[in-house]
Amino acid sequence: VQMRLRAGPWLAQAVAAACPEARRIAVVTDNHVAVVHAAPLMEALAASGLVASQHVITPGDGHKTLQTCAALYDALADAEIGRNDALVALGGGVVGDITGFVASTYLRGVAYVQIPTTTLAAVDASIGAKTAVNTHRGKNLVGSFYAPQAVLIALSHLTTQARRSHAAGLVEAVKMAITLDAAAFARIQSQLPALLAYSGEALAEVVGAAVGQKAEVVRADGRDRGRRAVLNFGHTVGHAIEAGEDYRLLHGEAVALGMVAETQYAEAAGLCSGVLQPLTQTLLAMNMPVDWRRANLHVGALKCDKKRSGNTIVLPVVPEIGRASLHSVPLDKLVAFVTDGTQP
Known part of the structure; x- marks a missing residue:
């Protein structure tokens, strides 16, 4: 790179x-x-x-x-x-x-x-x-x-992107920081105004950190068979929202909704706590959507997710800022939660 x-x-x-x-x-x-x-x-x-x-x-x-x-x-x-x-x-x-x-x-x-x-x-x-x-x-x-x-x-x-596209792209940097590096997440929060204004200095720091974070995970799991799956945080539900919205949402917008939905599911299942508020506040400061229940969701796409194995699906969970773990959760419980709010 x-x-x-x-x-x-x-x-x-x-x-x-x-x-x-x-x-x-x-x-x-x-x-x-x-x-x-x-x-x-x-x-x-x-x-x-x-x-x-x-x-x-x-x-x-x-x-x-x-x-x-x-x-x-x-x-x-x-x-x-x-x-x-x-x-x-x-x-x-x-x-x-x-x-x-x-x-x-x-x-x-x-x-x-x-x-x-x-x-x-x-x-x-x-x-x-x-x-x-x-x-x-x-x-x-x-x-x-x-x-x-x-x-x-x-x-x-x-700097030639529309502000909406730029902010949506930064969602992926937020995802990597919140799953891998608490200090990087704090830096993004503190530098959001500069990042959203295309500051070269702020972009160099945050883009460089995100590239390094992802490269380190990829080197350890190049074929996406293990640890790399944490980088799918927000993407299980996010991809289903993208399909349900017929790709009218930007990818980062759908991932933002997916991160919130998956964190709410994880909190309801007792897998994490204290993550939802800082995540939601950061996304709102980026003008990203967070109310995933207002979005259309393609259940068929959720069931076709590549992380599915039989009747379970591997879901990345953030138990605390800067750390992620992988959990096999019942697919029917995740589907019930995102479609009608049934608690896991």
């Missing part, structure tokens, strides 16, 4: 260094990011002696599908991308997930580089080597473990 305050030619130079065998680079982006960030990168890649092609997809989780991947496979073939060439994901989490999945499967695997342009992608989605797309049955049900050659973060990219 490389992180600098500003974008510039260093991005193209780092792509070339990370993928030394590549002669052709396919830059995957969406039609929002392309207008703002694509041209300088394409020019810098060409100046580095690389043949660069641009491939624009439709933004949004509703388009993170196998259909989008299929169109991209054809576009890569048309661009004559070969086994030694590389893809670049220039965008947010959706672009990164699609690019990573396509890279892992096109020609049985080609190199790729992540250049996240959203806070969500910078602190979470671009780190960890997990790629996935959605199906009509649920979120991230088809995917692979496939690491990028490099993750290149220019903090100036993050």
Whole structure:
């Protein structure tokens, strides 16, 4: 991972260094990011002696599908991308997930580089080597473990987001801090005004900490078979809310609702205490939604969650700020709690 305050030619130079065998680079982006960030990168890649092609997809989780991947496979073939060439994901989490999945499967695997342009992608989605797309049955049900050659973060990219998107991306930093590092959670709370105002200094500290926290967990559990599951805090219910709301909510907004719902369930089950208030206060200060009962929830997506095993589901629980544990809870009790409020 490389992180600098500003974008510039260093991005193209780092792509070339990370993928030394590549002669052709396919830059995957969406039609929002392309207008703002694509041209300088394409020019810098060409100046580095690389043949660069641009491939624009439709933004949004509703388009993170196998259909989008299929169109991209054809576009890569048309661009004559070969086994030694590389893809670049220039965008947010959706672009990164699609690019990573396509890279892992096109020609049985080609190199790729992540250049996240959203806070969500910078602190979470671009780190960890997990790629996935959605199906009509649920979120991230088809995917692979496939690491990028490099993750290149220019903090100036993050300042071009809408404030809503930026705040929603910071939810993932809150998630990592509240599950892994009490001091980091306190820093986020104290620096929220600066973070929400795109302060470079505050972003460098918080993004850097979040990247480090996730990287440490991933190194210990690269295949998501154990400890890494704590990073799914808020995502079990959050993914079901995303699907229930037909992906109209931003991912971070759904995760915020999911963290509150899962914490309330854990408190009702006697698994934690004293966490709900500081979590809710922090999310409200970020202008995030917290009343998950007002959201639509897709029960089928909840039942298809990848952490399910038979009639139980592994639920990350935060017994105290900065520490998380994993609990197998009865799926029917969790479903009853989030659908009609039945106490576990």
